[in-house]
Amino acid sequence: MTHHPKRERGAALATILFLMLAVLMMSVSSTRASLAAVKSARFERDRHIAHQSAAAALFDAERDIAGAAGPASPRTAIFVAVNAAAFAAACSGSGEFAGLCRLVPPPGIPAWQALDLTGPLAVEYGRFTGAAMPTGAGLLPAAPPRYIVELLDDPGANLNANANASTAPLYRITAIGFGASEATRVVLQSYYRRASAATPARRLGWREVANWPELHAAAL
Helix, strand or coil: CCCCHHHHHHHHHHHHHHHHHHHHHHHHHHHHHHHHHHHHHHHHHHHHHHHHHHHHHHHHHHHHHHCCCCCCCHHHHHHHCCCHHHCEHHHCCCHHHCCEECCCCCCCCCHHHHCCCCCCCCEECCCCCCCCCCCCCCCCCCCCCEEEEEECCCHHHHCCCCCCCCCCCEEEEEEEEECCCCCCEEEEEEEEECCCCCCCCEEEEEEECCCHHHHHHHHC
Protein backbone atom coordinates (compact mmCIF):
# COMPACT_ATOMS: atom_id res chain seq x y z
CA MET A 1 0.00 0.00 0.00
CA THR A 2 1.32 3.43 -0.92
CA HIS A 3 1.10 6.25 1.65
CA HIS A 4 1.04 9.94 0.77
CA PRO A 5 2.13 11.85 3.91
CA LYS A 6 2.08 15.25 2.15
CA ARG A 7 -1.48 14.76 0.91
CA GLU A 8 -2.61 13.65 4.38
CA ARG A 9 -0.94 16.65 5.99
CA GLY A 10 -2.57 18.93 3.41
CA ALA A 11 -6.01 17.44 4.10
CA ALA A 12 -5.53 17.82 7.85
CA LEU A 13 -4.46 21.46 7.41
CA ALA A 14 -7.53 22.18 5.27
CA THR A 15 -9.78 20.58 7.89
CA ILE A 16 -8.22 22.64 10.68
CA LEU A 17 -8.57 25.84 8.66
CA PHE A 18 -12.21 25.03 7.94
CA LEU A 19 -12.89 24.43 11.64
CA MET A 20 -11.14 27.66 12.59
CA LEU A 21 -13.22 29.55 10.02
CA ALA A 22 -16.41 28.01 11.39
CA VAL A 23 -15.45 28.99 14.95
CA LEU A 24 -14.60 32.51 13.77
CA MET A 25 -17.96 32.87 12.00
CA MET A 26 -19.79 31.64 15.10
CA SER A 27 -17.90 34.14 17.25
CA VAL A 28 -18.70 37.02 14.89
CA SER A 29 -22.37 36.01 14.80
CA SER A 30 -22.52 35.77 18.59
CA THR A 31 -20.87 39.18 18.97
CA ARG A 32 -23.32 40.77 16.54
CA ALA A 33 -26.26 39.23 18.38
CA SER A 34 -24.92 40.53 21.70
CA LEU A 35 -24.43 44.04 20.32
CA ALA A 36 -27.92 44.02 18.82
CA ALA A 37 -29.37 42.92 22.16
CA VAL A 38 -27.51 45.71 23.98
CA LYS A 39 -28.68 48.27 21.43
CA SER A 40 -32.28 47.06 21.70
CA ALA A 41 -32.16 47.19 25.51
CA ARG A 42 -30.70 50.71 25.41
CA PHE A 43 -33.44 51.86 23.02
CA GLU A 44 -36.20 50.34 25.17
CA ARG A 45 -34.75 52.00 28.27
CA ASP A 46 -34.57 55.34 26.45
CA ARG A 47 -38.10 54.97 25.18
CA HIS A 48 -39.33 54.19 28.70
CA ILE A 49 -37.73 57.43 29.92
CA ALA A 50 -39.49 59.36 27.12
CA HIS A 51 -42.80 57.68 27.92
CA GLN A 52 -42.56 58.56 31.61
CA SER A 53 -41.60 62.12 30.69
CA ALA A 54 -44.64 62.51 28.42
CA ALA A 55 -46.91 61.00 31.08
CA ALA A 56 -45.60 63.56 33.58
CA ALA A 57 -46.43 66.33 31.09
CA LEU A 58 -50.03 65.08 30.78
CA PHE A 59 -50.38 65.26 34.56
CA ASP A 60 -48.76 68.71 34.61
CA ALA A 61 -51.24 69.93 31.98
CA GLU A 62 -54.16 68.58 34.02
CA ARG A 63 -52.89 70.48 37.06
CA ASP A 64 -52.56 73.58 34.86
CA ILE A 65 -56.20 73.26 33.78
CA ALA A 66 -57.29 72.62 37.37
CA GLY A 67 -55.77 75.94 38.45
CA ALA A 68 -52.32 75.10 39.83
CA ALA A 69 -51.13 78.58 38.82
CA GLY A 70 -53.20 79.95 41.72
CA PRO A 71 -56.70 81.44 42.10
CA ALA A 72 -55.52 84.96 41.28
CA SER A 73 -53.59 83.93 38.16
CA PRO A 74 -54.83 85.04 34.72
CA ARG A 75 -54.03 81.50 33.54
CA THR A 76 -56.47 79.99 36.04
CA ALA A 77 -59.11 82.56 35.10
CA ILE A 78 -59.07 81.29 31.52
CA PHE A 79 -60.15 77.82 32.64
CA VAL A 80 -62.56 78.98 35.35
CA ALA A 81 -64.46 81.25 32.96
CA VAL A 82 -64.03 78.86 30.00
CA ASN A 83 -62.70 81.72 27.91
CA ALA A 84 -62.87 80.27 24.39
CA ALA A 85 -61.25 83.41 22.95
CA ALA A 86 -58.05 82.53 24.79
CA PHE A 87 -57.60 79.42 22.62
CA ALA A 88 -55.81 80.74 19.57
CA ALA A 89 -55.62 79.38 16.03
CA ALA A 90 -52.41 77.40 15.49
CA CYS A 91 -51.66 77.70 19.24
CA SER A 92 -50.18 81.12 18.55
CA GLY A 93 -50.90 82.65 21.96
CA SER A 94 -48.18 83.81 24.33
CA GLY A 95 -47.90 84.65 28.01
CA GLU A 96 -50.84 83.21 29.94
CA PHE A 97 -52.34 82.08 26.60
CA ALA A 98 -49.36 79.86 25.73
CA GLY A 99 -50.15 76.36 24.51
CA LEU A 100 -53.91 76.97 24.26
CA CYS A 101 -55.18 75.86 20.86
CA ARG A 102 -58.44 76.48 19.06
CA LEU A 103 -60.24 73.36 17.89
CA VAL A 104 -60.00 72.79 14.13
CA PRO A 105 -63.21 71.12 12.89
CA PRO A 106 -62.92 68.28 10.35
CA PRO A 107 -61.65 67.96 7.70
CA GLY A 108 -59.07 70.45 8.92
CA ILE A 109 -55.76 69.37 10.43
CA PRO A 110 -55.90 69.50 14.24
CA ALA A 111 -53.37 71.58 16.11
CA TRP A 112 -51.69 68.58 17.73
CA GLN A 113 -50.70 67.33 14.27
CA ALA A 114 -49.80 70.66 12.67
CA LEU A 115 -47.81 72.17 15.54
CA ASP A 116 -44.20 71.30 16.29
CA LEU A 117 -44.65 69.96 19.82
CA THR A 118 -40.93 70.37 20.48
CA GLY A 119 -41.04 74.10 19.74
CA PRO A 120 -41.66 77.21 21.87
CA LEU A 121 -45.43 77.36 21.21
CA ALA A 122 -45.91 74.26 23.35
CA VAL A 123 -45.83 74.73 27.13
CA GLU A 124 -42.71 73.52 28.91
CA TYR A 125 -43.26 71.28 31.92
CA GLY A 126 -43.82 73.26 35.11
CA ARG A 127 -44.25 76.67 33.49
CA PHE A 128 -47.66 77.29 35.09
CA THR A 129 -47.62 74.74 37.89
CA GLY A 130 -44.19 75.39 39.35
CA ALA A 131 -43.26 71.71 39.06
CA ALA A 132 -39.63 70.86 38.38
CA MET A 133 -38.07 67.99 36.44
CA PRO A 134 -34.32 67.36 36.36
CA THR A 135 -33.01 66.85 32.83
CA GLY A 136 -29.91 66.50 30.74
CA ALA A 137 -27.71 64.04 32.63
CA GLY A 138 -27.36 60.28 32.91
CA LEU A 139 -30.68 58.49 32.57
CA LEU A 140 -32.72 61.69 32.84
CA PRO A 141 -34.73 63.14 29.93
CA ALA A 142 -32.60 65.20 27.59
CA ALA A 143 -35.10 68.09 27.75
CA PRO A 144 -38.29 68.95 29.66
CA PRO A 145 -41.49 67.57 28.13
CA ARG A 146 -44.00 69.92 26.54
CA TYR A 147 -47.76 69.99 25.99
CA ILE A 148 -50.63 71.81 24.30
CA VAL A 149 -54.30 72.04 25.30
CA GLU A 150 -57.27 72.13 22.91
CA LEU A 151 -60.77 73.12 24.04
CA LEU A 152 -63.12 70.51 22.57
CA ASP A 153 -66.44 71.82 23.90
CA ASP A 154 -68.04 75.02 22.67
CA PRO A 155 -68.85 76.91 25.87
CA GLY A 156 -71.38 79.13 24.13
CA ALA A 157 -73.35 76.20 22.75
CA ASN A 158 -72.85 73.40 25.26
CA LEU A 159 -71.84 74.85 28.61
CA ASN A 160 -73.00 77.14 31.32
CA ALA A 161 -69.72 79.04 31.40
CA ASN A 162 -69.36 79.64 35.11
CA ALA A 163 -67.72 77.90 38.03
CA ASN A 164 -70.98 76.21 39.05
CA ALA A 165 -71.72 74.67 35.67
CA SER A 166 -73.14 71.16 35.93
CA THR A 167 -71.21 70.14 32.83
CA ALA A 168 -67.54 71.02 32.77
CA PRO A 169 -65.55 71.66 29.56
CA LEU A 170 -63.61 68.89 27.87
CA TYR A 171 -59.99 69.38 26.86
CA ARG A 172 -57.61 67.39 24.69
CA ILE A 173 -54.04 67.41 25.93
CA THR A 174 -51.14 66.33 23.72
CA ALA A 175 -47.70 65.95 25.29
CA ILE A 176 -44.27 65.02 24.02
CA GLY A 177 -41.54 63.51 26.19
CA PHE A 178 -37.85 62.92 25.48
CA GLY A 179 -35.50 60.10 26.37
CA ALA A 180 -31.92 60.46 27.52
CA SER A 181 -31.32 61.07 23.81
CA GLU A 182 -33.43 63.96 22.50
CA ALA A 183 -33.98 61.96 19.31
CA THR A 184 -36.07 59.46 21.30
CA ARG A 185 -39.56 60.92 21.60
CA VAL A 186 -42.95 59.68 22.78
CA VAL A 187 -46.24 61.51 22.20
CA LEU A 188 -49.18 60.86 24.52
CA GLN A 189 -52.68 62.28 24.36
CA SER A 190 -55.45 62.44 26.95
CA TYR A 191 -58.97 63.81 27.32
CA TYR A 192 -59.57 65.70 30.53
CA ARG A 193 -62.73 67.21 31.98
CA ARG A 194 -62.30 69.93 34.54
CA ALA A 195 -64.16 69.69 37.84
CA SER A 196 -67.65 71.18 38.08
CA ALA A 197 -70.13 71.63 40.90
CA ALA A 198 -71.62 68.25 40.02
CA THR A 199 -68.61 66.16 39.03
CA PRO A 200 -64.96 65.88 40.02
CA ALA A 201 -62.13 66.43 37.58
CA ARG A 202 -61.27 63.30 35.67
CA ARG A 203 -59.24 61.91 32.82
CA LEU A 204 -61.57 60.23 30.34
CA GLY A 205 -58.90 58.30 28.48
CA TRP A 206 -55.45 58.44 27.02
CA ARG A 207 -53.42 56.91 24.19
CA GLU A 208 -49.98 56.94 22.65
CA VAL A 209 -49.70 58.57 19.23
CA ALA A 210 -46.95 56.31 17.92
CA ASN A 211 -47.07 57.76 14.40
CA TRP A 212 -47.01 61.44 15.39
CA PRO A 213 -43.80 62.18 13.40
CA GLU A 214 -45.45 60.89 10.22
CA LEU A 215 -48.69 62.79 10.94
CA HIS A 216 -46.78 65.99 11.62
CA ALA A 217 -44.69 65.62 8.46
CA ALA A 218 -47.84 65.04 6.41
CA ALA A 219 -49.49 68.11 7.98
CA LEU A 220 -46.56 70.24 6.93
